[in-house]
Amino acid sequence: MVLPIFFVYECLLFQFRKMGAKCIKALNTARAKLKGRNLDIADFKEFLSYTNTRLNPEEMTLLMKTHCPDDKCFSFMDMMEKIRGTWKKHRERLVNFAFKKLDKEGSGKVSIDRVKEMYNAAVHPDVMCDRITKEEALQEYLDKSFAELDSVSQADFLEYYLLHYGDMVCETAFELRMMKDYKVQHDEYDVDNAINKVKLIVYKGRIRSREFIKQHDPLRHRLISDTQFARAIDLTKIVLDTREVKAICDNYRMPDEPLLRVCWTAFCDEIDTVFTYKEMEKTPLRNVPPIPPLPGLAPTRFMVGCKNLGLSKEQRVNFILKDIKKICYDRRLCTQPFFEDFAHGKMSCNVVGHVTYAQFGAALNSEAGLRILPADLKLLQEKYDDLNNGMCNYFAFSNEIDPFAPANQKKGPPPEPPRSPYPRMPEPPYHDPVPGNPDWKIEPHLLGGDKKPLMKRPKSPRPPGHEGWP
Template sequence: MHCKVLKLGDVWRTCNKIRAAIFRMGINLLEYFTRLDPHKNCLISESQFISVIHGQLGATIGLSEQEVAELADYFRVPDGRIYYTQLCDVINDSVPKFSQNDSIVTGLEWEDPLHTNRLSISEERRLNVLITKIASLVNMKKLILRPYFQDYELVSKNCGTVTIAHFARIMAYLGILLSADDFNLLVKKYLKDSYTLNYIAFLKAIDEIIQYLDAHGILDLSGDIMAIFPGRVINAELPKLPRPEIGKIMASRIFGIQNIFHPALEDPKKIEHILTTISMIQEHVLRNRLRVSTFFKHFDLLNSGRITVDQFHRGLDALALNGKQRFFLSLPDVQAIINQYRDPCDPKRVCWKTFEDDIDHIFTTKELEKYPSMEVTTHKRDNEEVPKVGSVNWQSVNKEQRSLCEDAVYKVKQKIIHRRILLKPMFKDFDKHNNGHVSRSQMRQALNSNGILLSDEELFSLEQRFKNDIGFNYVWFLKEVEPKPDDDPLYMDFVEDMKRLNAEPAKRPATRQEKDILQILAKIKGRVVRERIRVLDFMKDFDRCNEQVITRTNFHRALLTCGFELSCNEVETLVDVFASPLRQECVDYRQFADTVEEAFTQSCLERAPLIVPIQHVPTKDCEKNFLNFDERLILSVAMQKLSKKPDLKMNLSSVVADFDKTNCGTVSRTNFMKALTVRGMLNLISNNEFDVICKCFGFERGLRDEVDYRAFMRALDILYATDKYNPF
């Protein structure tokens, strides 16, 4: 019989497997064996040992049958039992205690949370400049960087590190623009574990730089680094900076331009250029009624009156694009304005407040309260044409050239009128940029293609009159040559319609019912009883001084608030009846309220305790229910015929109720006729009698007339009961 040689390495491997399983699951192996050893002699049978290892803990430990057999052979005593305590000691006592051991990597530099890589001297200088710029930007925008990095750390469970891609995304999201070389320099400095960056050290470096700049006075009030010299502070030791604008603001205006920053502009072309540009901007602002501060003040958060050059450029672009017509500013024009209003103490900033004052000079003059003797001239620029750059001053041209141009314009205008020519579509086809200008050759081609033949001298005079540095201004040319229609404006019909709609309606004469105060009060009392309205609550709010009277207008408003739906003539009747005897322009609303309250009770009952008040019973009758003498006779005869068959026999109410789907108590005239036909009651009356019944019990619901069948049934019951108990 072949027997396998037991090896100590196999048993030790099995013990390691048991040790790993029970420490992973938190199992106490000794408890499983002590349950099977009641005598506490540290020995159990082999079958019990196998039942614990292979049975109870088989799924947890995962030993094969061969491993269990080898383990049992190793810990078996001579009598065949298993020494389980020795097994538990081997498994539990041989585990290393890591908490009592010293750290092997203590003192190494990669364990430091603020660890950074070493760079060369030149790279360190570049990095310091870069970190200073980032710190200045962060301080100026009042940014807090740490939460953006901690959000990533909460997800990835890293210890103070983020990936390179996430670091780049955070920088881009915060608006911190870095070049490729600068970003690589940051990665080289703060790289850790070959793929992550130590953001803790990066944030600490930024905080240290901000604290240093703030402590040494290098930052200005806006949070940016001062451009002239560090530590610029106005105190007793350092003199104040020069203020060249003091005393020269009002004295140095040239057509509304403050010339305080450039007192000696020697080049007359530059002076003419800046004056022309400012005049064009003023004309654009005046025509579109724009407020200049709207486009610049959101850049100046501290209201210092100075913004950066890029911000001023963006504000000028927004100003030019606003309004009904866009305004074109070239780069030389923008640069000339920036140079004119550049801050003398900080070349990187522009004084936009001064620019605003110069542009607003077209509307008014600022700080007039400081100069009471100054004469203000009214600017009449609505109809003036601001000369364009490159155009000729037409007033200085000789008379022959001007007369030749006028003759050419007259010829073109006459041909357009007689031939009904439209030149605008032709010019629009050539104007690809939609700026209102075409070239001189395109102008000649447009005129020749429409059969307008002019001499070279006439064409040259037209070019001199309507050209500028952009091209031929065909918009001004068409205003001169195209005939102006004499059509009435389109809004005139609209104005007439609005006048007709808003006009007060003609007052119609009052009818007999509108003058009857009893019918009006009955209508009001019925509405009050049905809807439980307290009239006094709506009227006493208009009596602020508790005078017991209100004006006629307020009385009308109170009635509208109550919702009585009275006509103007009915309101006039109420006003005349309840007018105050001492003040005819007012109404005694207390008397009116007491009169309406008689629908519920009677006043002064304490003086007559035996009187029992009777509540007003509202009726649903209207003018359409009124019956004359002949109709009342016909109605009485018809009701007497129908009352011979009571509801107890005919059961008419159930049939009519089937037609009343909403259970509102009324049905249409057609359904009422069908119900009478089903019960055979329509044959008892004529068509005239049926019409009188429908008129008597009619009820207006919505926009149609219906029949109140419940009132009709009650009338039949009363007539039947009266006729039944009549002794005669």
């Protein structure tokens, strides 16, 4: 029985997904052999053999008749578009942003170790329910994607997500997939900032968030709704805005659950790492840092901006800082005194080294006269809000900007002044104003003009017996 071409495509899609990493490698090899959008028939048969795809002669004839009418070249890319579809702009932008997050150097390729480092295995549904470990979830992802490759290119990254998740009907489901894999959202919001904000408040206030949240799950199913999660966070006196709550909920949401509820136990396990790690009785030799590695507690938080805004925003912030630094150097301008006027006055926010957003903008625009654009000022405020409480760390900002800050001073001896191209006049010989009397001293400066050097006459010795006279 010969299946219609549509069902042949479905069989190929099922087989390609089943092969996982081997299929991604086969597509990588076939992409290198492409001639435009076509592939030689021998290379196409080799591709089918490598992916263990078996078609009966009638189905193979139908496939060749559809995509190889002249019996010369097989239209491989047209067949793949029929099998996995094409990209929607919104989804393609999300995947490209995830790859840029991996590819910090901008080389177009990332190593497998970099993928292992950035993959968010902690929020895998089976990991959150304690069915498998993080290592098993990571290996499952690699076996499905890039385990057969030496390095991952952007084309391989796009091919994987289009092949496995291109047929998702709901846009929210695809966004949730990218969020759970690499913490990527459509507005480029970084969920780590919201999680670190909660960790910092919990650590300073010694808050046991689990005691407040478990009240909304009496049967201990590990799952609660978004409304219950927001209500529990409000009970802990942790102030979060709507965007931060949504980002945290999306990060710990169960994608296979019909109501898309939040796994609150995984959230509490992550937050409680500021005190200790889970299941220390199984790994008693595990090293627990005395201070949690948070941007608001970093030893260098008053030296540099420790908050990460994402790739695109960080590039823009670096450009703004470079421009401001040049202006301050040309004017010999120090910005820290302008911030000190706000920090030590009646309008002080009572946080060491911090001023409010409004004071930060007023110090730069009104006091220092830098005239920063509102969009750029908003980025700087977000960058130096290391405590995520609406206050900017002006110590870190001034240390990176001010030309006289210790971090901006050139190390080592100062450079020698340039030599003059003209010959140097010989110095006149030293003339002793009082020959034979070394007690006469010449002051190191001259009075100028035709006046003689200042000389100090030594005190004459007093006659014996008159030492007490004035």
